[in-house]
Amino acid sequence: MHDKGHLRTLPTKGAERKLFEDEVLETIWEHGERGPVSLRAVVAEIGNEPGLREMESDGFFIIEADAVTFTEKGKMRARDITRRHLLAERLFADVLDLSDYEEEACQWEHAISSEVEEAICTFLGHPPTCPHGRPIPRGECCKLYSKKLRPLVRSLSEVEVGTSGKIVFINSPSIDRLASIGIVPGTEVKLIQKKPSFVLGIDESTIALDEDIAKGIYVKQ
Numbered sequence: 001m002h003d004k005g006h007l008r009t010l011p012t013k014g015a016e017r018k019l020f021e022d023e024v025l026e027t028i029w030e031h032g033e034r035g036p037v038s039l040r041a042v043v044a045e046i047g048n049e050p051g052l053r054e055m056e057s058d059g060f061f062i063i064e065a066d067a068v069t070f071t072e073k074g075k076m077r078a079r080d081i082t083r084r085h086l087l088a089e090r091l092f093a094d095v096l097d098l099s100d101y102e103e104e105a106c107q108w109e110h111a112i113s114s115e116v117e118e119a120i121c122t123f124l125g126h127p128p129t130c131p132h133g134r135p136i137p138r139g140e141c142c143k144l145y146s147k148k149l150r151p152l153v154r155s156l157s158e159v160e161v162g163t164s165g166k167i168v169f170i171n172s173p174s175i176d177r178l179a180s181i182g183i184v185p186g187t188e189v190k191l192i193q194k195k196p197s198f199v200l201g202i203d204e205s206t207i208a209l210d211e212d213i214a215k216g217i218y219v220k221q
Contacts, residue, residue: 033135042068166186172213
C-alpha cells in the first residue's frame with residue numbers, strides 16, 4: 001500500500017488534483033482485487049470522504065450504501081495507473097535489482113507515457129504479476145506480444161538450449177509443487193534440453209518438466 005498521508009486534504013485543480021484522483025482510483029482498484037470494495041475501508045485508508053464524494057459526482061465511481069463500484073471511466077483510469085505502477089515495480093526489482101523501490105514506483109506511475117509503458121512491458125516479457133504477486137492489468141502490447149524489442153525476461157519455452165538465467169516469476173498452477181523441488185523466483189537455472197521434455201540444471205541436479213509447466217517459468221538471462 002502507498003502512504004496516503006498526502007491525501008488528507010482535497011486538491012482543487014491542476015496536477016495535484018490529478019495526483020489525488022489517481023491515488024484514490026488505484027486504492028479502490030487494489031481493494032477490488034480482494035473482493036467487493038467497502039467505502040468504510042477506502043475512507044479509513046484515504047481519510048477524505050468529501051474528496052471521494054466529489055469524485056463520485058465527477059463520474060469515476062458510484063457509491064451505494066457501503067459499496068464502491070467503478071464506472072467505465074473510473075475503471076479504465078484506475079487500470080492504467082495500476083498497470084504503470086506495477087510495471088515500474090517489476091522494472092526496479094528485475095532490472096535494477098533494487099529492494100526498496102516503492103517511492104520511485106509511485107513517482108514513475110504518474111510520469112511515464114503509454115508508449116513508455118508498453119516498451120517497458122515488452123522489454124520485461126509481459127509479466128503477469130508484480131514482485132509481490134499482484135496481477136498486472138494486461139495491455140494492448142500483451143495481446144499483440146510484440147517482438148520489436150527483445151524481452152529481458154522470457155519464458156523457458158522461448159530461450160535457447162544452453163541458456164542460463166535467474167527465475168524471475170512463475171505463472172503456473174503447479175507453483176507449490178515447483179517450490180517443493182527448488183524451482184522458485186531467484187533460483188539460477190540452465191536449460192539443458194527442450195525435447196522430449198524440458199530439462200533444467202540447478203546446482204548439481206537436473207529436473208525434467210512438461211512443456212506446459214516450462215512455459216510458465218520466466219527467466220532473466
